[in-house]
Amino acid sequence: MRAFTFQRVTAAADAARAVAAHPGAMFLAGGTTLVDLMKVDVLTPDTVVSVRHLGMSSIDVSDDVIAVGANVTNSQLAWHPVVRDRYPVLSEAILSGATAQLRNMATVAGNILQRTRCPYFRDVHASCNRRHPGSGCDALDGFNRGHAVLGVSEHCIATHPSDMCVAMVVLDAEVHTVRADGTTRSILFRDFHLAPGDTPHVEVALEHGELITHIVIPHLPAARRSHYLKVRDRASYEFALASAAVVLDLDGDTIRAARLGLGGIATKPWRAIGAEHFLSGRKASDDTFRGAAEIALAGAVAREHNHFKIELAKRTIVRAFAAARDAKL
Ligand SMILES: Cc1cc2nc3c(=O)[nH]c(=O)nc-3n(C[C@H](O)[C@H](O)[C@H](O)COP(=O)(O)OP(=O)(O)OC[C@H]3O[C@@H](n4cnc5c(N)ncnc54)[C@H](O)[C@@H]3O)c2cc1C
Secondary structure, eight states: OOOOOOOSSSSSSHHHHHHTTTTTTTEEEEEETTTHHHTSSOOOOOOEEETTTOOOOOOOEEEEEEETTOBBBHHHHHOOHHHHHHHHHHHHHHTTTTTTHHHHOBBBHHTOOOOOOTTTOOOOTSSSSTTTTTOTTTTTOOOOOSSOSSSSSSSSSOOOOOOHHHHHTTTEEEEEEEEEEEEEEEEHHHBOOOOOOOTTOOOBBBBBEEEEEEEEEEOGGGGSSEEEEEEEESSSSOSSSSEEEEEEETTTHHHHHHHHEESSBBOOEEEOOHHHHHTSBBBHHHHHHHHHHHHHHHOOOOOOSSHHHHHHHHHHHHHHHHHHHHHHH
């Protein structure tokens, strides 16, 4: 175990200042990502600043939005009665992830900032541009069955692992932060995670030391008819091979508007805007959903072992929309 300094603070701006003051400092919430990665030397902070005593742990519901504190646990958010009622897609996405024990410990901010499960990222003896910029990417020609087909680059094909984030991106949630100088800002979820491009090590639109304080989810009446479908190698305690978060606004059997997010196949929580446009005004049939799926995957780039994900994702999209359409509200 490497030695590190542990700090506990009681004000959000102090936490931001404490991390901003040290290039090697990191926030600690539930620890289910950070401590795991410290044990295998992938993350080696010299200072760890605990945010668990900052509050930021309430879920505040109004007519227009739900504001979710950064330290709310995954379980608290998933089981909140208003979330289950107004945003089934979010509740289902969270409950499909990890295990009950992990969800009880894991926080919302930590989930958003969890790191890829790419085995080459998690192995310090492998080449990984995300972990060690410029070192190469062993996944490109390695065993890449679990890797991404959307948003990939020649420098990284690591999949973003979160389920919750796929629902958040579909709901147009906003991430609210405070910086070391005390200024605050909000970042649309769609813009929060970054595709790897030439800089895979830059994963999110945060400055060093910028603290997530809460997430705001706008009220979306159509989200009552929403669904998260996750396809994976085993039924629980497993990351997605492909997943779809869908919202369907119906007028009889015609689609007034639809939203589509994809997980397990992309380098960031993926929003399929082109597919959404295709769906609006069409009949809510399986053929229509298949047409949207073709558009959503049109730009997919597969490697040696993950080609199956393209067809798997298309079928996942069709099934998710069909389930939302057929749901008895
Ligand atoms: C075995 C296992 C299986 C899993 N399966 C799934 C799954 O199927 N689906 C899924 O979606 N997830 C899964 N997860 C991931 C899990 O959801 C995350 O590990 C968890 O949400 C992280 O939250 P945490 O509070 O423990 O974060 P921590 O580990 O404490 O922190 C994670 C990151 O967030 C940063 N951070 C924390 N709070 C803040 C803040 N307020 N502001 C800025 N930065 C902050 C930390 O510095 C760190 O970089 C799994 C995890 C494990 C260990």
